[in-house]
Amino acid sequence: MEPDAALAVRAAAGDREAFGALVERHQAAVRRLTRAVTGDAHDADDAAQDAFLSALDRIDTYDASRPFGPWLMRIAANASIDLVRRRAVRRADALDERAPSRGRSPASDAEAAEIRAKLNAALAQLPERQRVAVTLFDVEGYSHAEIAAVLAVPEGTVRSDVFHARRTLRVALEAFGPGKQMEER
Amino acid sequence: MNDLLKRLLSPDDDGRAFTDAVLLRAAGALHRRRAAAGDTTRGLAWTWLEAWAHPWLIAAIIILALALALPVGRGAPSSAPATPTLAADLMGTSAGTSYVLAETLGN
Numbered sequence: 001m002e003p004d005a006a007l008a009v010r011a012a013a014g015d016r017e018a019f020g021a022l023v024e025r026h027q028a029a030v031r032r033l034t035r036a037v038t039g040d041a042h043d044a045d046d047a048a049q050d051a052f053l054s055a056l057d058r059i060d061t062y063d064a065s066r067p068f069g070p071w072l073m074r075i076a077a078n079a080s081i082d083l084v085r086r087r088a089v090r091r092a093d094a095l096d097e098r099a100p101s102r103g104r105s106p107a108s109d110a111e112a113a114e115i116r117a118k119l120n121a122a123l124a125q126l127p128e129r130q131r132v133a134v135t136l137f138d139v140e141g142y143s144h145a146e147i148a149a150v151l152a153v154p155e156g157t158v159r160s161d162v163f164h165a166r167r168t169l170r171v172a173l174e175a176f177g178p179g180k181q182m183e184e185r
Numbered sequence: 186m187n188d189l190l191k192r193l194l195s196p197d198d199d200g201r202a203f204t205d206a207v208l209l210r211a212a213g214a215l216h217r218r219r220a221a222a223g224d225t226t227r228g229l230a231w232t233w234l235e236a237w238a239h240p241w242l243i244a245a246i247i248i249l250a251l252a253l254a255l256p257v258g259r260g261a262p263s264s265a266p267a268t269p270t271l272a273a274d275l276m277g278t279s280a281g282t283s284y285v286l287a288e289t290l291g292n
Contacts, residue, residue, distance in 0.1 A: 014217070015219075016215050020204055020208050023203075028200060031194075031196045035196075049210060053207070116193050119190065120193060135190070138191075139190055139191045139194060169190070173189075
């Protein structure tokens with residue numbers, strides 16, 4: 001698999017295939033982050049697209065000796081925060097309901113939907129930076145230091161953001177029992 | 186809960202449509218980048234030509250001009266009087282005239 005840095009160099013020269021490979025490789029993580037910030041699937045995809053286009057615009061500034069992911073995530077975080085601020089009116093229950101999983105009882109589907117709704121509502125309560133921090137930490141597996149680099153804030157701030165965000169999410173899910181508690185890292 | 190959060194945030198699709206949409210929106214920027222990369226290559230070639238070939242080209246032209254000028258200078262008698270040359274011209278003219286006359290008379 002061609003490294004991100006090599007693809008970025010080719011993309012900087014206008015190579016469509018290389019840029020497409022970068023998008024394909026990172027789209028899921030970027031879309032998860034933008035969804036955490038925007039709270040809406042469509043807004044998330046708009047922000048994610050903006051992020052990739054913005055990344056292409058400034059790809060000459062990417063330092064190929066450093067990981068591509070955090071550099072891209074910084075752009076994605078800014079793009080999604082910008083979009084949220086542009087569209088001031090947000091829906092608290094924005095996430096569309098997923099198709100019910102096969103083989104599940106209606107009761108468990110209903111409970112899963114309720115958990116998602118609670119979690120989504122809890123995410124929506126968090127400040128934007130905390131949403132980014134907890135998503136990068138708990139979903140994408142970034143370290144505090146990497147998140148600090150992404151958000152351009154001190155590492156201690158990231159630790160605090162992750163701590164407060166997890167506490168808020170944990171409280172939101174307390175009703176669903178200890179099995180749903182957030183795993184410690 | 187990490188898994189739950191991941192499931193909550195993960196897109197429902199495989200990302201192909203998203204990738205296509207990004208590539209569609211990026212088509213203009215990618216085209217401009219390709220064009221700029223081509224211009225850069227041409228620019229580099231011209232810079233290289235200016236830096237290396239241009240002085241040599243001027244030098245080559247000067248040397249060629251000197252080489253063409255020198256045989257003319259060697260071949261021409263430097264201290265010959267102007268009269269013989271004039272005489273030779275006259276002779277040439279008269280020879281030509283004689284030839285024309287001979288041809289005319291002959292015909």
